[in-house]
Structure formats: C-alpha cells, structure tokens
Amino acid sequence: MAAKSSQTPKKTTKKEAASKKIKFSKETYIKWYKDMLLMRKFEEKAGQLYIQQKFGGFCHLYIGQEAIVAGTVSATRPTDLHMTAYRDHAHPIGLGTDVRRLMAELYGRQTGVSKGKGGSMHFFDKEKNFLGGHGIVGAQIPMGAGVAFAEKYKGTDNVTMVSFGDGAARQGALHETFNMAMLWKLPVIFIVENNNYAMGTSVERTTNVMDLSKLGSSYEMPSFSVNGMSPEDVHEAVAMAAERARKGDGPTLLDIKTYRYKGHSMSDPQKYRTKDEVKEYQSKDPIEHCLKVIRDNKYLTEEEIKDIQSWVTNEITEAIEFAEQSEYPTKDELYKDVYKTEGYPFIIEY
Ligand SMILES: Cc1ncc(C[n+]2csc(CCOP(=O)(O)OP(=O)(O)O)c2C)c(N)n1
Numbered sequence: 547m548a549a550k551s552s553q554t555p556k557k558t559t560k561k562e563a564a565s566k567k568i569k570f571s572k573e574t575y576i577k578w579y580k581d582m583l584l585m586r587k588f589e590e591k592a593g594q595l596y597i598q599q600k601f602g603g604f605c606h607l608y609i610g611q612e613a614i615v616a617g618t619v620s621a622t623r624p625t626d627l628h629m630t631a632y633r634d635h636a637h638p639i640g641l642g643t644d645v646r647r648l649m650a651e652l653y654g655r656q657t658g659v660s661k662g663k664g665g666s667m668h669f670f671d672k673e674k675n676f677l678g679g680h681g682i683v684g685a686q687i688p689m690g691a692g693v694a695f696a697e698k699y700k701g702t703d704n705v706t707m708v709s710f711g712d713g714a715a716r717q718g719a720l721h722e723t724f725n726m727a728m729l730w731k732l733p734v735i736f737i738v739e740n741n742n743y744a745m746g747t748s749v750e751r752t753t754n755v756m757d758l759s760k761l762g763s764s765y766e767m768p769s770f771s772v773n774g775m776s777p778e779d780v781h782e783a784v785a786m787a788a789e790r791a792r793k794g795d796g797p798t799l800l801d802i803k804t805y806r807y808k809g810h811s812m813s814d815p816q817k818y819r820t821k822d823e824v825k826e827y828q829s830k831d832p833i834e835h836c837l838k839v840i841r842d843n844k845y846l847t848e849e850e851i852k853d854i855q856s857w858v859t860n861e862i863t864e865a866i867e868f869a870e871q872s873e874y875p876t877k878d879e880l881y882k883d884v885y886k887t888e889g890y891p892f893i894i895e896y
C-alpha cells in the first residue's frame with residue numbers, strides 16, 4: 547500500500563513568518579529561474595543518458611527539490627561552504643560549477659570535477675567551496691560540523707551548510723554532532739532535505755516524531771520547518787540561520803519540506819507512493835513559480851525568456867560533447883588522491 551505523505555508543504559512557520567521582510571528583486575527571480583532550469587534540464591538529460599548506458603554507477607536525481615539549492619545559494623556568500631549527500635548534481639550547478647565538468651564526471655572522464663574518479667555521487671568543486679557528494683548516508687553530518695569547527699578555529703566568518711535527507715536524519719551520528727555543534731556554537735546550518743522518503747520508506751514508517759525540526763529540541767538548537775517548494779522561504783530561513791552563525795550564535799536546524807518527482811535512483815518502481823501525490827507537488831513547482839513571477843511582473847519579455855531556455859539547452863548540448871570527447875583517467879591516477887598514512891602496510895606503492 548502506498549504510504550500517505552506526511553508532508554503537505556505548508557508555509558514557513560512561526561518566527562520566520564513574523565520576520566518576513568525580504569523583497570526579492572527582479573535579478574533574484576531571473577537568477578533563480580535560470581539556475582533551476584539548468585539544474586532541471588541537466589538532470590533530465592542525465593536520466594536519459596543513464597538509460598542509454600552512456601555512463602554507469604548510480605544516479606540520483608534532485609528534480610523537484612531545486613528550490614532548496616536556489617534559496618540557499620542566494621542567501622549565502624561565495625566564501626561559505628556546502629556539503630551534501632549523493633543526490634548532488636544541483637548543488638554545484640547552483641554554486642556556478644561549469645556543467646561541462648559535471649557531465650564529464652558523470653561520464654567518468656579525466657576532465658570531470660573529481661577527475662572522473664567520483665561519478666554521480668561524488669561531485670566536488672573546491673573552487674566553489676562545494677565539499678561533496680557523499681555516498682554514506684549521514685556521513686556528511688559530522689564531517690560538516692568538522693568543517694564548521696575548522697572555519698571557527700581559523701577565525702573566518704564563513705558558514706557551513708550541511709544538507710542531508712530525512713532518512714539520514716535517523717543516523718546516530720546526528721545526535722553526537724548536534725551536541726558538539728551546540729556546545730561549541732559552530733557556524734553550521736543543518737539542512738534536512740526532507741522529501742519524505744528514504745528510498746521507499748516514508749518518514750511516518752520510521753518514527754513517531756513526524757516533525758523532524760523537533761530533533762534539535764533536546765540540544766536547544768533553534769529549529770524551523772520550511773516550505774522547500776518556495777525559494778523565497780528557503781532564502782529567508784537560510785539567511786536568518788547564516789546571520790546567527792556569523793554572529794557566533796551557533797547552529798540552526800532547518801527541516802525543509804520538499805519532494806523528488808523521480809524515483810530514489812534510476813531503478814525504482816515507486817510502489818510506495820501514488821501518482822496523485824507526485825502531481826500534487828508538481829503543481830507547486832518552483833521553476834514554474836519563478837517563471838510566473840517573472841511574467842506577472844514583466845521582468846522579462848517572452849523573447850528574453852526564450853533566450854534563457856535556449857542558453858540552457860545549448861549548455862547541456864556542449865556539456866555532452868565535452869564529456870564524450872574527453873579521455874578516461876589514466877592508470878597512474880588509480881593511487882592518486884587516495885587518503886593514506888605514510889607506511890600504511892596495505893597500500894602498495896607502484
Ligand atoms: C550508511 C548507509 N546505509 C544505507 C545506505 C543505502 N542507502 C542509500 S540512499 C538511502 C536512503 C537515504 O534517504 P534520505 O536520507 O532520505 O535521502 P534521499 O535519498 O531521500 O535524498 C539508503 C538507505 C547507505 N548508502 N549508507
């Protein structure tokens with residue numbers, strides 16, 4: 547039986563609602579539209595290419611969840627740091643990584659962002675402060691707090707965003723991390739990308755506490771529920787949390803309610819949900835929403851909108867050409883970039 551969704555997207559709650567004051571500019575809506583369209587089209591193409599067996603490994607699409615990245619990026623600074631799980635294609639796109647290098651990574655080519663050695667789940671871009679791309683569910687939660695600790699130790703005012711799923715929120719490491727992050731007031735924002743499912747298991751099948759923002763309560767961590775279909779709501783929540791972090795007030799937990807339109811990965815019969823549930827969320831699509839705002843306010847002419855759409859199509863076409871023309875990594879790359887301790891007996895030097 548398909549599990550009933552526990553998370554009809556609601557408006558951002560309490561404090562955020564009271565503090566709503568940001569008037570978003572024309573430029574912001576245009577950027578959100580352009581960036582989210584690029585994320586969406588990149589992934590639609592990636593899905594097709596995967597089915598055509600142009601590349602292998604796993605492939606988890608972020609389609610439907612784009613407003614989280616769009617709102618987070620617009621609310622933060624280029625010097626801030628970002629980490630996420632294996633559903634990681636949209637984050638570097640939002641941060642401005644060249645899609646050619648991302649497509650090349652999917653194809654496992656040496657021109658890829660992880661030199662072709664990471665694939666879909668392990669995108670990294672140090673220049674954009676995008677620190678992965680992590681395949682072990684929840685692993686980035688303590689690592690992200692470690693990054694935030696390092697930034698605080700170095701005396702920067704950078705904030706670290708750690709994104710993870712509703713399933714990852716069930717990892718025990720979250721509690722140790724929350725405890726230390728609060729104790730040391732680390733400049734970190736914990737972002738639950740709550741799409742209500744961990745593979746095929748709904749939140750309501752794993753817990754009696756359906757409101758994941760309550761996970762911060764026993765650590766007295768400021769915690770909020772946010773409508774993840776709205777880039778405006780995400781921006782406001784992240785901006786508020788980033789301001790707290792920069793002031794030295796420590797971490798914030800944001801339970802951002804979102805939805806993935808596609809399956810968990812590319813092989814998912816999706817028996818755990820109904821088509822109507824998917825349609826309900828698609829009717830709140832953040833890209834369509836931004837386009838409507840742009841049209842209603844006449845921020846762009848129809849011709850200018852078409853120019854953006856053609857630019858996106860062209861970027862993806864060029865990215866595929868770039869990937870297909872790039873070489874695979876050479877054999878001598880195999881033991882490079884591998885963490886090892888000097889003299890560790892099980893890694894043979896070649
Ligand atoms: C430690 C660990 N356990 C199990 C898995 C297998 N696994 C991969 S994705 C996933 C579901 C995680 O769901 P969620 O955290 O909600 O993220 P989403 O896929 O919805 O973005 C599981 C159990 C894994 N990769 N790592």
Ligand SMILES: [Mg+2]
Nearest residue numbers: 711712743744
């Ligand atoms: Mg999930």
